[in-house]
Amino acid sequence: MDLPPPGIGPLSRLAPKPIKFVLNWGRRYSLWVFNFGLACCAIEFIATSMSRHDFIRLGVIPFAPGPRQADLMVVSGTVSDKMAPAVRRLYEQMPEPKYVISFGACSNCGGPYWDSYCVTKGVDQIIPVDVYVPGCPPRPEALLHGIVHLQEKIAAESLGDRYTGTGEPVAPPPPPRPLSATVLRRPIQPPPEAEPLSTEAATPLVLDAAPGASTQPMPPAGDAPQASPNAATQPVPGTDASGRSTTRGDHDPSIIPGLVDDEDDDQIGRSSS
Amino acid sequence: MKPAWVERFGDEVSTEETHGGLAVGVPPELWVEAVTFARDELACGFFDWLTGVDELEMGFAVVAHLYSLERRHHLLVRTRVPREDPRLPTVTGVYRGAGWHERETFEMFGVVFEGHPNLIPLLLPDGFEGRPLRKDFVLAARVAKPWPGAKEPGESGHGAPSRRRVRPPGVPDDWGPHA
Ligand code: SF4
Numbered sequence: 001m002d003l004p005p006p007g008i009g010p011l012s013r014l015a016p017k018p019i020k021f022v023l024n025w026g027r028r029y030s031l032w033v034f035n036f037g038l039a040c041c042a043i044e045f046i047a048t049s050m051s052r053h054d055f056i057r058l059g060v061i062p063f064a065p066g067p068r069q070a071d072l073m074v075v076s077g078t079v080s081d082k083m084a085p086a087v088r089r090l091y092e093q094m095p096e097p098k099y100v101i102s103f104g105a106c107s108n109c110g111g112p113y114w115d116s117y118c119v120t121k122g123v124d125q126i127i128p129v130d131v132y133v134p135g136c137p138p139r140p141e142a143l144l145h146g147i148v149h150l151q152e153k154i155a156a157e158s159l160g161d162r163y164t165g166t167g168e169p170v171a172p173p174p175p176p177r178p179l180s181a182t183v184l185r186r187p188i189q190p191p192p193e194a195e196p197l198s199t200e201a202a203t204p205l206v207l208d209a210a211p212g213a214s215t216q217p218m219p220p221a222g223d224a225p226q227a228s229p230n231a232a233t234q235p236v237p238g239t240d241a242s243g244r245s246t247t248r249g250d251h252d253p254s255i256i257p258g259l260v261d262d263e264d265d266d267q268i269g270r271s272s273s
Numbered sequence: 274m275k276p277a278w279v280e281r282f283g284d285e286v287s288t289e290e291t292h293g294g295l296a297v298g299v300p301p302e303l304w305v306e307a308v309t310f311a312r313d314e315l316a317c318g319f320f321d322w323l324t325g326v327d328e329l330e331m332g333f334a335v336v337a338h339l340y341s342l343e344r345r346h347h348l349l350v351r352t353r354v355p356r357e358d359p360r361l362p363t364v365t366g367v368y369r370g371a372g373w374h375e376r377e378t379f380e381m382f383g384v385v386f387e388g389h390p391n392l393i394p395l396l397l398p399d400g401f402e403g404r405p406l407r408k409d410f411v412l413a414a415r416v417a418k419p420w421p422g423a424k425e426p427g428e429s430g431h432g433a434p435s436r437r438r439v440r441p442p443g444v445p446d447d448w449g450p451h452a
Contacts, residue, residue: 081398115414117405118397 020158027071027097028154029059031147034070034094036087038077041104041137045076048140058147067093072150074143075127076103078113079120091127097159101146102129105136112136274315274346281310294347301352301361308337308350308364316341317348320368323375325382327408332356333382337364337371354384363389381406416448 015023035045048055049062056062064070067090079087091100102123105111110121123129130153133146274295275288286307287298299307311317317339326334336351354361363386364371373395375386380394383404394401403410 081401082396084398110414110418114418115412117403117410117412117414118401121414121418 023159024155024157028151031060031072031099031150032064032070033060033062033072033074034064034067034090035062036073036075036077036090038075038079038083039104039106041076041106044137044140045074045103045143048143053140053144055144055147058144058151060147067091068095070094071097072099072101073127074101074103075107075123075129076137078106078111079123079126080118081120082118084120084123084126087123088126097162099130099150099154100127101131101133101143101150103133103143103146104138105134108132108134274348277315278310281314282307291349294349296349296351299350299352301354304335304350304352305362305364305367308339308367311339311348311350312367315346315348316343317346318342320370323364323371323378325378325384325406327382327406328353329408330356333359333384335361335378335384359384360387361385362387365389380404383407411444411448413448416444 035042035049037045047053049060060072067073071094073091073094075087091098100123102108106113106119107123110116110119113119114121120126131146131150133142135142278286278288278295278297282299282303285300285303289296289298297307319340319342321338321340323335323337326336328334332353332355334351334353336349339348339350340346341348352361359382361384363375365375365386366388372389372391375389376392376395378384379386379389379392380397380401381404386392397405
């Protein structure tokens with residue numbers, strides 16, 4: 001069936017720049033995502049949506065009941081020629097404006113199966129892709145990085161431009177950040193108003209702050225709170241191998257990358273030499 | 274189990290102990306009979322899978338894995354059909370679940386299962402030509418598309434001019450743009 005090409009109404013086209021900026025801002029931080037999980041990469045997508053990486057903090061909402069309610073499709077996994085028509089069809093069911101992230105080597109280009117008789121050599125052969133995330137499988141941080149990139153793209157775009165090629169950009173694209181994706185691996189942070197950790201780190205902080213409050217959690221029995229609470233939330237235990245203390249009183253509580261990049265994050269996973 | 278096979282089929286069958294259980298080779302004429310024997314006499318009530326093996330000039334082997342839930346033994350029943358005319362009677366009458374496995378073996382190797390109720394491709398997309406799991410099937414993607422993976426350090430993204438371009442394995446010499 002021939003559908004009319006997607007377009008935008010006059011209100012949106014003629015809206016002044018600040019309004020467009022606000023519209024883009026709203027679209028950017030409420031991306032209802034539809035996961036087209038086809039193979040192993042889907043597991044990493046699920047990991048990204050779960051509590052440790054938690055892309056809802058970036059405004060990506062993984063509860064779209066179906067493609068008709070979604071703004072963003074993440075194709076994660078191996079697209080086979082048999083599956084390709086279904087991918088295309090579900091993409092076409094999504095309402096405009098819609099975005100696609102191709103997640104993993106398989107959906108980027110065929111990946112390990114690039115010479116297979118049945119694997120589509122990249123999902124961009126059937127649908128337009130906005131952001132490619134490389135890896136086999138990419139780590140959840142890589143997907144977070146891709147999402148941040150897509151949001152920057154949305155912030156800079158003009159819908160008139162997207163559909164007719166006549167619009168003017170709402171804002172220049174933000175300059176590239178001099179940060180690596182590992183900044184997204186920032187461990188869970190304690191609340192900023194907590195007491196700076198002293199040598200007496202054995203006592204849980206919340207007990208010091210408000211003894212006797214009714215919402216007091218039960219103090220753990222025995223010697224359990226020997227480790228500092230900060231160390232318990234470190235995802236990579238090997239970080240402490242250099243002997244550096246992991247307690248940081250002046251941490252950056254923001255979860256959005258780009259404000260402070262301290263040494264710790266970039267040290268993770270690298271040799272300490 | 275081996276004595277039971279010898280007693281029933283004599284020297285028509287060959288048996289071999291493998292690490293996964295007994296493997297029994299039967300001639301194609303006895304295929305259905307052997308599988309029925311395994312189900313009824315050897316209590317192999319669980320049909321696990323059926324597939325083919327391309328053995329080049331020796332033809333195609335067809336292998337079925339059966340398991341007995343009561344006696345807990347594994348059994349591989351195999352036969353071999355000629356390459357020029359690969360035909361085998363279906364065992365869907367013995368195990369209903371063999372239907373999809375035979376369809377897959379049919380589309381991947383071209384082995385025709387006579388008497389199968391619905392022998393049409395199962396997994397391949399519509400219009401696919403060829404039998405992709407045969408060893409002489411050419412992976413055309415190797416001709417049409419360069420390997421998309423990472424290059425060696427220092428190599429540019431457009432191939433290494435210093436090295437002679439090698440043909441991908443399994444691609445005939447007169448295929449592709451560099452023929
Ligand atoms: S890119 Fe790797 S991990 Fe992802 S679907 Fe393909 S094979 Fe699996």
